[in-house]
Amino acid sequence: MKLMARIPPLALTLTLWGVTGIVWGDITVPETSLIALINIGIMGILSLFFLLYSVRSLQNKPMRAGSPLRSKLVIAFMGILLLPTMIIQTSSHQVVEKGLNIWFDVRVDKVMDQALHLAQGFYSRVDHELKQGLISVTSDQVLLNRFSMMPEQFSPLHLRLSELMQQHNWQSIRIYDLNEHLVANVRMTGLAELTPPPLSEQAKLALKIGHTSTELAVIDGSEMAVGYAPLRYNQKIIGVLQAEITLPEGIVNDAKNIEDNYRSYRELERNRQAIGSLFTHIMLFITLSIVLIAGLIAIFFSRKLTAPIDQLASAVHRITEGDLNVIIPASPQDELGALVESFNQMATRLKQNMQALDIAQDHLKQSLNDSQQRQYILERLLANMQSGALLLSDQGHIRLVNQAFQQLSSNHDDWVIGNDIHNLKQHPQLNFILKFFDEMKDQQTQYLQQEVEIMMGKKSQIMLLRGTCLHDQHTPLSKLSGYLILMDNITDLAEAQRHKAWSEVAQRLAHEIKNPLTPIKLAAERLQRRFRTQVDDQKVFDHCTHAIINQTDRLQRLVGDFSSLARIPKPRMDNCTVAAIFTSMQELYETYSRVHIDFPEHELPLYCDFDQIRQIIINLMNNALAATEENLAPINLYATFNHHSINLHILDEGDGIPETLAGKIFEAYISTKADGSGLGLAIAKRIAEDHQGQLQLLSHAKPTHFCLSLPMQTQQMEIPL
Amino acid sequence: MLLPAHLFAAANLAKLTTTSEQELITVTLKEFTIPEDVRLALQEGTPVSFTWSVSIEQVNPYWINEPIGEIIVTREVIPNLISKSWMLIDSATGSITRNTSSLNTALNFLTPLNNFPLLDRALLSESEHYALNCKLLIFKGERDESWWSAYFHFAKTVAQGSFQQP
Known part of the structure; x- marks a missing residue:
């Protein structure tokens, strides 16, 4: 098409x-x-x-x-x-x-030729007669003699010309000399002109080249045949003779017309x-x-x-481009005009609708922005919360879970939005959350709080779970829309609370026990000094008094440890180096050949309480010496460092720590020694934590490996790592 | 596509030859034939005029030729059908006319370039090459003297020649 x-x-x-x-x-x-x-x-x-x-x-x-x-x-x-x-x-x-x-028919052609032949025939006859006459006249000796003797023979010349004119029945005769001046002029009728006509071209030719010629002319309204012939005298041209014959009226014009028409006809025929x-x-x-x-x-x-x-097309295009301010000028009152008017109405309505839509869209945008803002704030709040937050639907599908919750539950990958919380059954360590959720659903209480002790790795952790039912405020019956579960690791808090309570008890007990111990010891020593010689059985007496004194010392030491644990002073931070600590250790344990201290190649500066750190190392070294007392296994002390901390390591190949105690080794009253108070490592751990560091048992046996990590201070960053 | 006929006429150009007579260079047109329609027009009473334009240029091998001079000769023949004669008019010499009853004489009158004096030898340089170009404008009928007629009647080159000044 x-x-x-x-x-x-x-x-x-x-x-x-x-x-x-x-x-x-x-x-x-x-x-x-x-x-x-x-x-x-x-x-x-x-x-x-x-x-x-x-x-x-x-x-x-x-x-x-x-x-x-x-x-x-x-x-x-x-x-x-x-x-x-x-x-x-x-x-x-x-x-x-x-x-x-x-x-251009042949007949026309023939007629034209015949007409021309007729004119030519007529002219030929006139020409012949006129030329004969001219030859006759120009050879007239009388005329020539009289003309040669001009101006003396003026009258005889005129007389002879009159005779010749009458003889040939000419209308007039004129004679011009070589200078083209009129010499004689004879007319049959009328008077000669005062101003003679100029010599024609034909006459000039006759005068100059001796050529006899004739022509048809209209002179003074009369149609004439005019002839020109040279006058020769003694073989020389002395003038020119002009003779005129009057022709019947219309002949010349007709002949000229025939000639003109014939010429025009032939021109047209050629063209x-x-x-x-x-x-x-x-x-x-x-x-x-x-x-x-x-x-x-x-x-x-x-x-x-x-x-x-x-x-219309342009307007539609503009509308598709989004320009709704389109009004087409009024058109003639015809179908197209009606179409244009309808289009204008449509465009106006469309514009109004779009404006309404824009307003609604603005409101929606505002609401969305507010909602997004709130959501952002909520997300930021949840993200920065120390407490773990888990938002569940009424069916138990995860709607929201924050980073803290994932960290506390130690299972990052399973907290996917939309997952059913019951899918967590496959993770036994998370069952406590599922159990708490189910209990909350079953009890249909608005609020539920539980403390749960769970094992994370080898450590026991205490989690505080708090659950709240969420209701949709926009529904008339406040339909249950979900559950919010908050989880906090309160292990440290509980420990701190226990420690605080224990410290108070310890301080009071130490105070109450310590006071009578000194008089007891003094009394025992006094008894020994004064009554040793007075008693019957001196051996028994010594044994008893020594036992009282020894046990009193032990009690005093125990009370001192309790007091120390309860009242560890705040560390007095100062600059020192690992080498300084190691040097003091070397001086202290130089008598023990099995103690090997590796001094660091680089100077490792520390910002700590030198005495307290030294106390930790001494505690760990003493434990190691005690553990290797029988097999005399070597003890190693060395230091490492990374971007964040300086680590002091104590290794021994002693008996090691039973695996069952390894997780509780830093708790108070936990000791592997028969006479140990079980407070040394607890105190050491407290001191390490007071320095923002930590004391860890990296290996409980073969070797027994303790690591004291102290934070790297900003001014220590010059250490080449 | 049809092209103007004169574009094909270059191969049929006549020749212009020159002769040195005393102090003048004369030019002669050879191998030129008067078109048959001119003869027919004269026979049928239509006036015919020939305007010859002969130009001479010094040949520059690597540039445009330098014009030296140009002569224009106009010859006109006016037939008289009644008297079976033809009036010959040389526009260059003024009003000198003559009648002839011979058509051949009239036709020869229209081609005057026979030992026609062209220019003075003094105007030419020695040992230089010169080119001759002859254009002809044939006008049949009464001459149109209006100013615009020149825009519709174009002379055509009919002959070319060359010579070397000794």
Whole structure:
């Protein structure tokens, strides 16, 4: 269908090119060159127009709205006009050809020749007679003698001329001398002119080259045959004779008319081809002009017709681009005008609706922003909370879980939003959460709180679980919408509380026990000094008093430890080095050959309470010495460091710590020694924690490996790692 | 595509030859034939005028030729069908006319380039090459003296020649 639409303009273009080729040769014909050029120009413009339209339609480019319709209207209009005008063109060409054939018919040709022959015959007779007369007169010796003796023979010359004029029945005779001056003038009737007429070209020829000639002329309204002949005297031209014969009225004019008509006829006959061509070109020009004007009119009207469509398309395009401020100017009161009006109404309503939508969208955006803001705050709050938070749906699906909750539950990967909490059954260590949730659901209480002790690795942890039912406030019956479970690791808090309580008890006990111990010891020593010699059994007495004194010392030491644990002073932080600590250790344990101290290659500065750290190391070293007392296994003390801490390691190959006690080794009253108070490591751990560090048991046996980590201070960062 | 006929006429150009006579360079047109339609027009009473334009240029091998001079000769023949004669008019010499009853004489009158004086030798340089170009404008019918007629009537080159100044 599209191909069919493209054929007419292409066909018109090719037709115009064909016609251009046909008329191209007429450019060289002078009679038709101008009109041929004009026609070729018009055809060029038209063919260019059609060609452009063809090319545009072949390119399949999106055309401006209304443009195809406009082009089709113009093409159709011009095409409709072309057909009849071409028929007229062809018909008129045939008519002209036929008319020319009739015009230049052989019979006409013959008549023209006969007319010319008639005129020539008449003239030939007059010419012959006049020339005979002129020859006769110019050979008249009397005349020549009298003319040669001018001006003396003026009157005789005139007399002779009058005789000759009457003899030949001429109308007048004139004689001109070599200077073209009128010498004699004789007329049959009337008076001679005061100012003689100028010498004709024929007369000049006769005077100059001695040529006798005749011509037909109209002088003073009379048609005449005029002859010119040279006057020779002694073989020399001395003047020219002009004789005139009056001809019957109309003869000369008729002869001239015949000559003019014959000439015109023959010119036309010679230009017969050019006349036909000229007529064809004129008709072609008219045809092309009509087509061109029709095309322009068609363009004008089609533009006017398609302008509303163009405006509509443009307006629709603007609306699709988002510009709703589109109002098409009023159109004529026709179907297109009604369409434009409807479109304007539609655009206005669309604009109003879009404005309402924009307002609603703004409100929604605002609400969304508020909601997002709240959600962001909530998320930040949850993320920064120390407590773990878990938000569950009423069916137990995870809605929200914060980082702290995942860390506390030590299982990061299973907390996926949307998962059912009952899927956690596969993780026994998380069953306490599931159990708490189920209990909360079963009891249907608004709030539930439980402390749960669980094992995480080898450590016992105390978790505080608090659960709250959430209700949808927007539903009339406050329907249950979910559960919020908060979880806190209160192990440290519980321990601190226990420690605090224990410290208070310990202090009071130490105070109450310590006071009587000194008098007891002093009393025992006094008894020993005063009554040792007075007793019967001195051995028993010594044994008893020594036992009292030893046990009192032990009690005093125990009370001292209790007191120390309860009242560990705040560390007095100062700069020192690992090497300084190791040096003091070396001085202290230099008698023990199995103690090996590796001094660090680099100076490792510490910011700590030197005495307290030294106390920790001594405690650990003493424990190691005690453990290796029997097998004399080596004890190693060395230091390592990383970006965050400096680590002091104590290793021994002693008996080690039973695995059952390994997890509780830092708790009070836990000791592997028979006479140990079980407070040394607890105190050491407290001191380490007071330094923001930690004391760890890295290996409970073979080797027994303790590590004291102290934080790396900012000023210590110059250590090459 | 049809092209103007004169574009193909270059191969059929007539020749222009020159002769040196005393102080003048004269030019002679050879191998030129008057078109038959001119003869027919004169026979049928249509006035015919020939305007000859002979130009001479110094040949520059690597540049445009330098114009030296140009002469224009106009000859006109006006037939008289009644008297079977032809009036010969040389526009270059003013009003000198003559009648002839011979058509051949009239036709010969239209082609005057026979030992026609072209220019003074003093205007030419020695040992230089010169090119001659002859254009002819044939006008049949009464001459159109209007100013615009020149735009619709173009002279055509009918002969070319060359010579070397000794």
